[in-house]
Amino acid sequence: MNIVACVKQVPDTEALIKVKPDGTGIDEGGIKWVMNPYDEFGVEEALKLKEAQGGEVTVVSAGPARAMESIRTALAMGAEKGVHICDAALDNADEYNTAAALAAAIKEINPDIIFCGQRAIDDDSAQVGSILAELLGIPVVTIVTKFDPEDGKIKVIKPIEGAQLVIESTLPCVVTAQKGLNEPRYASLPGIMKAKKKPVDVKDAAALGISIEPKARLAKMTPPPERAPGKIIAGDDPAAKAAELVKLLREEAKVI
Amino acid sequence: MAKGVWIVAEQRDGALRKVSFEIASAARKLADDLGDEVCAVLVGSGVEGLAPELAKYGVDKVYVADDAVFADYTTDGYSAAVAKVVKENDAAILLLGSSVQGKDLSASLAGKLATGLASDCVEVSIADGKLLALRPMYAGKCFGEIVIDTTPQMAALRPNVFAMVENAKAGEVVKFDAGVAAGDLKTTVVETQKDTSGKVDLTEANAIVSGGRGMKGPEGYAILEELADVLGAAVGASRAAVDAGWRPQSDQVGQTGKVVSPNLYIACGISGAIQHLAGMSSSKYIVAVNKDEEAPIFAKADYGIVDDLFKVVPEITAEAKKIL
Numbered sequence: 098m099n100i101v102a103c104v105k106q107v108p109d110t111e112a113l114i115k116v117k118p119d120g121t122g123i124d125e126g127g128i129k130w131v132m133n134p135y136d137e138f139g140v141e142e143a144l145k146l147k148e149a150q151g152g153e154v155t156v157v158s159a160g161p162a163r164a165m166e167s168i169r170t171a172l173a174m175g176a177e178k179g180v181h182i183c184d185a186a187l188d189n190a191d192e193y194n195t196a197a198a199l200a201a202a203i204k205e206i207n208p209d210i211i212f213c214g215q216r217a218i219d220d221d222s223a224q225v226g227s228i229l230a231e232l233l234g235i236p237v238v239t240i241v242t243k244f245d246p247e248d249g250k251i252k253v254i255k256p257i258e259g260a261q262l263v264i265e266s267t268l269p270c271v272v273t274a275q276k277g278l279n280e281p282r283y284a285s286l287p288g289i290m291k292a293k294k295k296p297v298d299v300k301d302a303a304a305l306g307i308s309i310e311p312k313a314r315l316a317k318m319t320p321p322p323e324r325a326p327g328k329i330i331a332g333d334d335p336a337a338k339a340a341e342l343v344k345l346l347r348e349e350a351k352v353i
Numbered sequence: 354m355a356k357g358v359w360i361v362a363e364q365r366d367g368a369l370r371k372v373s374f375e376i377a378s379a380a381r382k383l384a385d386d387l388g389d390e391v392c393a394v395l396v397g398s399g400v401e402g403l404a405p406e407l408a409k410y411g412v413d414k415v416y417v418a419d420d421a422v423f424a425d426y427t428t429d430g431y432s433a434a435v436a437k438v439v440k441e442n443d444a445a446i447l448l449l450g451s452s453v454q455g456k457d458l459s460a461s462l463a464g465k466l467a468t469g470l471a472s473d474c475v476e477v478s479i480a481d482g483k484l485l486a487l488r489p490m491y492a493g494k495c496f497g498e499i500v501i502d503t504t505p506q507m508a509a510l511r512p513n514v515f516a517m518v519e520n521a522k523a524g525e526v527v528k529f530d531a532g533v534a535a536g537d538l539k540t541t542v543v544e545t546q547k548d549t550s551g552k553v554d555l556t557e558a559n560a561i562v563s564g565g566r567g568m569k570g571p572e573g574y575a576i577l578e579e580l581a582d583v584l585g586a587a588v589g590a591s592r593a594a595v596d597a598g599w600r601p602q603s604d605q606v607g608q609t610g611k612v613v614s615p616n617l618y619i620a621c622g623i624s625g626a627i628q629h630l631a632g633m634s635s636s637k638y639i640v641a642v643n644k645d646e647e648a649p650i651f652a653k654a655d656y657g658i659v660d661d662l663f664k665v666v667p668e669i670t671a672e673a674k675k676i677l
Contacts (some may be wrong), residue, residue, distance in 0.1 A: 110608060338665065353617065
């Protein structure tokens with residue numbers, strides 16, 4: 098099977114995020130960059146599929162020069178090759194244009210299946226996988242917690258509010274991975290060494306034949322809104338404090 | 354010129370989901386600011402009768418695609434239907450709820466309509482005649498004001514954040530042919546496995562009692578379940594508790610779990626790591642019970658009790674029982 102896994106490099110979840118004074122974005126100084134956690138589930142499922150059915154996994158990423166590290170991580174996990182879409186014009190591209198760049202690169206690969214993370218933990222948009230599918234004219238199943246390939250199709254489980262759906266899709270398709278799909282493997286030391294020699298094509302927008310047509314823009318980034326300061330209920334007696342809390346919740350907050 | 358503030362109503366099992374009324378109300382406000390009308394798209398099978406409920410919340414017209422092919426939600430089926438009617442009518446703004454279905458449908462629609470989409474918004478308004486959407490980013494560590502420069506300007510609204518405001522309008526039903534046949538669908542729902550526990554989904558709960566590392570083990574949750582019972586609340590968990598195997602993944606609240614916005618969130622033995630806050634900071638009221646007075650959760654809580662939760666929580670249950 099010809100398999101693609103998309104990855105994005107994002108700030109580590111522990112990273113202290115500061116908004117630039119001009120509100121145009123975050124201050125990237127001192128940030129530790131990692132592969133988007135949800136993309137790890139996608140890479141792992143891609144590798145499991147390859148191991149079960151044969152074939153190869155190409156990892157594709159759109160991002161600045163540093164994104165190469167995340168591509169190498171996926172290669173170290175076991176992917177065979179990579180494509181790095183690297184172009185300054187794409188650095189702050191919106192979701193649609195990011196998906197368009199990925200689509201242009203992936204069209205050339207013509208895969209049977211594409212794995213993405215269900216969302217990136219920096220923008221938290223959860224759009225690119227779905228838009229990618231639209232641009233490639235293939236179906237998408239999002240937020241998948243179980244994946245089973247069958248003859249010429251796939252069967253997945255997708256949790257919704259109060260239920261789980263069992264969904265079948267034709268191939269090729271895009272699957273976006275949710276936590277619980279699998280346990281991503283750690284890259285072994287031999288894997289890391291081998292990864293250095295695996296081929297990664299670097300392409301810019303011109304090479305992919307795409308032009309960027311912005312659709313959504315970040316007009317301003319701000320720190321989170323402040324919550325009004327709360328009160329610590331004073332006292333030493335748990336029962337008395339509990340009684341005071343219930344009184345406040347009923348009379349002041351009016352939530353019970 | 355593009356006109357109309359449109360919404361995609363969400364229905365399941367023959368009933369409109371609450372988020373439909375929230376987005377209708379938000380759309381009504383935007384439309385009033387623009388001097389425009391609110392149109393809803395309702396896709397399903399045997400759903401035409403739901404239109405009057407949308408009218409109650411300010412919807413002027415309800416465009417209905419009613420067909421057996423839409424009995425189950427499929428991304429490809431529903432997005433084809435909505436895209437068709439929205440394109441034909443040159444919608445200016447298109448809102449969906451950021452529920453599981455809404456997230457999925459809005460993203461595919463953004464692709465089909467080649468337009469911009471602001472996801473998981475907590476505020477929408479009109480500025481200079483255009484939609485301005487406010488959304489958390491980086492797990493809520495900062496917020497982004499998003500403007501869409503294409504039409505329809507799309508936004509998906511976080512559930513339980515926007516008020517439902519009754520404002521009766523005509524709700525005129527306009528049926529449309531979505532042009533989708535069963536043979537066109539590339540995905541099919543083979544089975545729906547309903548959660549039979551009777552528990553309310555965390556993302557829909559009005560109140561949540563949540564436990565973290567401080568619960569010390571799965572048995573600790575018994576006192577949270579009792580409190581939740583009395584309050585009619587759901588029980589959530591932090592990542593630490595889920596990773597330790599004390600609670601299932603589906604109970605996890607946080608950056609890699611669920612985003613919840615209940616009226617009341619009671620965090621017990623939860624330190625308040627930023628990744629947890631990402632999942633519950635939209636809660637209207639936050640209560641923290643933790644014996645560590647330095648726990649970051651107290652900075653976000655409206656009410657806090659610094660004490661042993663194993664002593665305090667049963668007392669809260671006892672007190673709540675007296676009045677509920």
